Every structure is written in C-alpha cells, then in structure tokens.
Amino acid sequence: MLNVLVVDDDAMVAELNRCYIGQIPGFTCCGIASTLKQAKEILLDSTLPVDLILLDIYMQQDNGLDLLPELRHAKRSIDVIVISSAADADTIQQSLHYGVVDYLIKPFQFSRFEESLTGWRHKKTLKDNHQYFEQADVDVLLHGHPAENGETHRLPKGLTPQTLRTLCQWIDAHPGTEFSTDELAAAVTISRVSCRKYLIWLAQRHILSTNLHYGATGRPVYRYRLQVEHQALLRQFCQ
Numbered sequence: 670m671l672n673v674l675v676v677d678d679d680a681m682v683a684e685l686n687r688c689y690i691g692q693i694p695g696f697t698c699c700g701i702a703s704t705l706k707q708a709k710e711i712l713l714d715s716t717l718p719v720d721l722i723l724l725d726i727y728m729q730q731d732n733g734l735d736l737l738p739e740l741r742h743a744k745r746s747i748d749v750i751v752i753s754s755a756a757d758a759d760t761i762q763q764s765l766h767y768g769v770v771d772y773l774i775k776p777f778q779f780s781r782f783e784e785s786l787t788g789w790r791h792k793k794t795l796k797d798n799h800q801y802f803e804q805a806d807v808d809v810l811l812h813g814h815p816a817e818n819g820e821t822h823r824l825p826k827g828l829t830p831q832t833l834r835t836l837c838q839w840i841d842a843h844p845g846t847e848f849s850t851d852e853l854a855a856a857v858t859i860s861r862v863s864c865r866k867y868l869i870w871l872a873q874r875h876i877l878s879t880n881l882h883y884g885a886t887g888r889p890v891y892r893y894r895l896q897v898e899h900q901a902l903l904r905q906f907c908q
Contacts, residue, residue: 671790672699672718676708676733677725677752682775686723686752689782696786705731712745719747721789724769726753726760734760737767748793750785752777788898791875809875828867830906832859836867837906840877840895847880847894868893876903 673690675698677683687698699717702708705728712719722740726733733753740747751764754775764772770792771785792810799806824833835857848856854864868891871877877893895903 671696671720671793673697673721673723673786674699674708674711674719675701675723676705676736677701677723678703678728678730679725682725686782689779690723690786692779693783693786695790704728705733705736708736709739712747720793721786722747722749723752724749726751726755726764734763734767737764737769741767748789750789784898791878791896791898805874825866825870828870832863833867833906834908835859836864837871837903840871841900841903841907844895844897844900847892849890849892853893871903874902875899 673696675683675686675690677686680703683701683703687701690696690698699719700711702711708722711717722736724733724736733751737749740749749767749769750771750773751769752773752775753760755761756774761772770789773781773785795806795809802810824830836853836859839853839857850861850865850868853868854861857864868877872879872893876896876899878896880892880894881889882892883889
C-alpha cells in the first residue's frame with residue numbers, strides 16, 4: 670500500500686482529496702496536514718512512512734513551495750504532486766525546478782487525479798524494479814511513454830498494421846476492462862496465437878499492464894489492461 674500525505678489548509682479540499690485517494694486501489698491517505706509545520710512533524714515520524722505528498726501552494730500561514738527545497742536538502746525519497754489554484758508561470762516553473770512529478774490546477778476532475786496517481790505509481794514501480802534501464806524505460810520515466818520514433822512504429826515480422834488497428838480500437842473502446850488473450854481474440858475474431866503476439870508487443874511498450882491470475886485448476890492466465898496514461902499512444906495505432 671502506498672502512503673499519501675495531503676498538505677492543504679482547506680479542510681473540505683483535504684477531505685475530498687482523502688476520499689479520492691481511497692477510491693484508487695493500492696493507495697491510502699496516511700495523514701492530513703493543514704500547515705507545513707504539521708507536515709514536517711509527520712515526515713519526521715519514522716513510524717509513518719510517506720511515499721507521496723499532495724501539496725497545496727496557497728495556504729493561510731505558509732507557501733507550499735517552501736517545503737520543496739527542504740525535501741531536496743534532506744534527500745528524502747518522497748515524490749510530490751502539487752494540487753493548487755496557482756496557475757502563474759513562476760509558481761509552476763519553481764515547482765518543476767524542485768522536481769514535482771505532476772501539477773494539478775484546481776478545480777480538476779477525478780479522472781485527472783486518478784491518472785496522476787496511477788501514472789506516478791507506474792513510474793515508481795519501474796524505478797524500484799530496475800538496476801539498469803533500456804532507453805524505452807528511461808523514455809517512460811521522463812516522458813510518460815516510449816519515444817515516438819520509427820522504431821516504435823516498426824512492427825515485428827508477422828504483425829500487420831491492420832490487425833493491430835483492430836485490436837487497439839477494441840482496447841481503446843474498453844479502457845477500464847481487464848481481459849485475457851482468449852477474450853480479446855474472441856471479441857475481434859482472430860486466432861489466440863496471433864492475438865497473443867500483439868498483446869506481448871503492446872505490453873513491451875508499456876501500453877498494457879499485465880497481471881498473472883491463478884485459477885482453481887489449470888494454468889495461470891495473463892490478463893491485460895490499458896495503462897490509461899498511455900491511451901494517447903494507443904490511439905496512434907487506431908488510425
């Protein structure tokens with residue numbers, strides 16, 4: 670479970686963010702701080718690990734930006750997503766300078782909030798599970814998706830743009846659906862073996878996530894789901 674600290678002096682907004690966090694599997698709100706002093710006290714508590722901070726900028730007693738250089742100076746491996754009504758260039762540039770992983774301007778939709786947290790989790794998992802990286806992995810960390818170049822669009826032998834388009838159109842139309850190779854193959858009426866090749870190719874490009882499901886009997890089954898933060902890349906193959 671990933672622990673998220675909310676730093677916001679507006680009690681209603683803080684509670685809304687806490688509820689939003691609770692709606693995303695794998696995340697929990699580990700605390701709410703209405704001042705930077707409270708936030709620092711929580712961060713100093715070694716019994717309460719914090720993975721991610723949702724940070725407001727305009728607070729009655731504080732400027733949220735003041736927390737960022739302190740985190741960097743302390744060399745704490747805690748990422749920050751700014752959630753603020755501050756939309757001026759100077760504030761956003763300072764936030765990016767100190768390495769915030771995302772910036773949400775109030776008001777925002779839950780879908781954007783969810784995309785921000787799940788996108789951060791995907792990058793965190795990638796960083797935590799690799800000692801060395803391929804270029805495609807670095808591209809995901811820096812840009813959120815593999816670089817769009819000739820190699821990205823060059824299909825392996827045996828795969829065709831027409832079939833890829835059909836599969837991607839179905840996946841794009843079912844963004845929240847988890848599916849197996851057999852289920853997708855039946856939906857678009859192609860062979861299971863052929864379908865499996867395309868799914869592997871899409872998963873290698875981080876467009877799809879994979880989970881291994883173990884049933885009561887038989888072999889484990891791979892199930893796939895669209896990485897919502899990479900839906901734009903998927904749609905390039907839908908045309």
